[in-house]
Amino acid sequence: MIVKLLNYTPNPDRTCAAAAFTSWKKLSPKEIFENLTDEEAFKFLRKVISYGHLSVTEHAYFTFSIEGISRACSHELVRHRLASYTQQSQRYVKFNAGELKYVKPKTIEGSEFNREYDELMLKIAEFYERMLAKIPAEDARYILPNAVSTNIVVTMNARELNHFFNLRLCNRAQWEIREVARRMLEEVRKVAPILFENAGPSCDRLGYCPEGELSCGRRPVKSKALRNL
Numbered sequence: 001m002i003v004k005l006l007n008y009t010p011n012p013d014r015t016c017a018a019a020a021f022t023s024w025k026k027l028s029p030k031e032i033f034e035n036l037t038d039e040e041a042f043k044f045l046r047k048v049i050s051y052g053h054l055s056v057t058e059h060a061y062f063t064f065s066i067e068g069i070s071r072a073c074s075h076e077l078v079r080h081r082l083a084s085y086t087q088q089s090q091r092y093v094k095f096n097a098g099e100l101k102y103v104k105p106k107t108i109e110g111s112e113f114n115r116e117y118d119e120l121m122l123k124i125a126e127f128y129e130r131m132l133a134k135i136p137a138e139d140a141r142y143i144l145p146n147a148v149s150t151n152i153v154v155t156m157n158a159r160e161l162n163h164f165f166n167l168r169l170c171n172r173a174q175w176e177i178r179e180v181a182r183r184m185l186e187e188v189r190k191v192a193p194i195l196f197e198n199a200g201p202s203c204d205r206l207g208y209c210p211e212g213e214l215s216c217g218r219r220p221v222k223s224k225a226l227r228n229l
């Protein structure tokens, strides 16, 4: 897979800090934005985030190009509703058998099923190509499996991204979306280090695992008493 940050709100940390200061200062947001020192901006933004006043982090948007993930993974991704998506269409984009790409999990690659998996994918691709010659792509695509590769553009604000990282960097998340999340975080940390300073699985933020008996054991599970709160 290839995950790249295509575009983002310029000066994301500073923009969110100026928004936060707007509620505290007589100055206009523009004056605050232009006159804040980086040190003031980052210190205040950290403080507001630590208070849980996260709405200010909604002012920074990030747009990603995600290439070569499986349809299984893109389906998990688009469950995150506070985001915008544009995905490669299986109605408008048609592939011949040789072009049809798919994702193969490492567990399959290293198993006795490896060859059979590739052979079956090739058979599906050939059948798909044959059908395409006679029926519309919107119907021929019904034969394509979860493994088939897709491209998608995703835009999320920093608040939703941090929520996404909480869920999808958790060891309980499936490996492919976890890898997407890891690469997205790597990208945004380069341009917004304060907004994503504490990004990670929920257990890092909470100090315990909220997943109960499904926990990976990385952190202690939330006690029964806490769970009933």
Ligand SMILES: Cc1cc2nc3c(=O)[nH]c(=O)nc-3n(C[C@H](O)[C@H](O)[C@H](O)COP(=O)(O)OP(=O)(O)OC[C@H]3O[C@@H](n4cnc5c(N)ncnc54)[C@H](O)[C@@H]3O)c2cc1C
Pocket (backbone or CB within 6 Å): 079, 080, 081, 082, 160, 163, 167, 168, 172, 173, 174
């Ligand atoms: C490990 C794991 C396993 C999963 N397994 C399954 C599964 O087996 N089956 C399945 O169907 N899904 C599964 N999911 C998907 C999961 O149920 C969520 O759909 C997905 O993680 C999106 O999370 P979300 O709803 O918190 O976030 P988003 O859609 O990103 O929304 C962000 C937040 O906005 C708020 N919000 C958004 N929409 C509404 C609304 N309509 N009403 C009120 N508040 C809203 C909520 O606070 C929400 O947390 C799984 C997810 C994970 C991480």
